[in-house]
Amino acid sequence: MDQHLLMTVVLAGIAVVATVLVAFPGLFSDNRAEQRQKSIGARPIRTLNDASRDPNARRKQVSDSLKDLDKRAGTKPTLEIRLTxxxxxWTRRTYMLVSAGLGLGLGAVVFVCGGSPLVAGGSALIGAFGMPRWMLTYRRNRRFKQFRHYFPEALDMITRGVKAGLPLNDCLRAIAREAQEPVRSEFRAIVQAQGIGLPVGEAAEKMAERMPIPEANFFAIVIAIQSKAGGNLSEALNNLSRVLRDRKKMEGKVKAMSSEAKASAGIIGCLPFVVGTLVYLSSPQYMSLLFTTDTGHMVMLGSAVWMGMGILVIKKMVSFDI
Incomplete structure (x- = not known):
């Protein structure tokens, strides 16, 4: 088959898939999120009754709250939740449009620059599926990191406000006005959820769903326990803030101790590219076989695959969870 015809078929197939995604966005949607949103208003509000007086009932309510939060944390988030x-x-349609545009654009650029149809097709797949996912993951992780950095300050604000006699709702509103992003937007969502009649415990649980990190999960657990079983909220939040700060210090110590291993991993990862560049500058005819022959292309592809696997293994070895 002619190369130009093959490339045209590949690009046409990608265009058809993108058109179907745009015309029928509901084909890949997850109805569970919509059902959960609809069930918010009909969700029964559990009352304490005499549970605050009975230690066994309090322990049962705390256990149920922890199991509920753990079950929600184990569910895989949908695309809409990950975007949030x-x-x-962005909506799902916007994400699909951007993915299709990146795939078509990258494939066309590689093909016009003289790449083979196979390389252009692979570039189109990378642009359509790899780049948007990487960008989304990068922005999620960066937002989670910023939330971890400013969240202890928000807990301190709540602790000082509760000790001064302010209601919890007023403390949450103060954080929604004065805190740094993304803490401010998350607490603003809690305040807005309370404005439509959602209890503060459930609003905190939803923040833990939007921020699936241990810090937000701890906060949701503390608020859920306090709203159902009572207790000293300022002391609990003060202890939580101290624990989060200790975790941050421990992360700094682990980062300092693993810096040597990470530097070694960076040197090992860059060494093949540096050596290849030096060899090409000294002996261009020797290295040109990799770019001008089919065997060279296969060797470069295999080397890239093995290099990627090695980098992933090294990254896993030097990454530590606190």
Whole structure:
């Protein structure tokens, strides 16, 4: 088959898939999120009754709250939830359009620059599926990191306000006005959820769903326990803030101790590219076989695959979870 015809078929197939995604966005949507949103208003509000007086009932309510939060944390988030976690206002259709545009654009650029149809097709797949996912993951992780950095300050604000006699709702509103992003937007969502009649415990649980990190999960657990079983909220939040700060210090110590291993991993990862560049500058005819022959292309492809696997293994070895 002619190369130009093959490339045309590949690009046409990608265009057809993108058109179907745009015309029928509901084909890949997850109805569970919509059902959960509809069930918010009909969700029964559990009352304490005499649970605050009975230690066994209090322990049962706390256990049920922890199991409920753990079950929600184990569910895989949908695309809409991941976009919200990244702080993006895109819809599913916008994400699909951007993915299709990146795939078609990258494939066309590689093909016009003289790449083979196979390389152009692979570039189109990378642009359509790899680049948008990487961008979304990067923005989510960056937002989570910013939330971890400013969240202890928000807990301190709540602790000082509760000790001064302010209601919890007023403390949450103060954080929604004065805190740094993304803490401010998350607490603003809690205040807005309370404005439509959602209890503060459930609003905190939803923040833990939008921010699936241990810090937000701890906060949701503390608020849920306090709203159902009572207790000293200022002391609990003060202890939580101290624990989060200790975790941050421990992360800094681990980062300092693993810096040597990470530097070694960076040197090992860059060494093949540096050596290849030096050899090409000294002996261009020797290295040109990799770019001008089919065997060279296969060797470069295999080397890239093995290099990627090695980098992933090294990254896993030098990454530590606190």
């Amino acid at each position: 976690q990244a702080g993006m206002t």
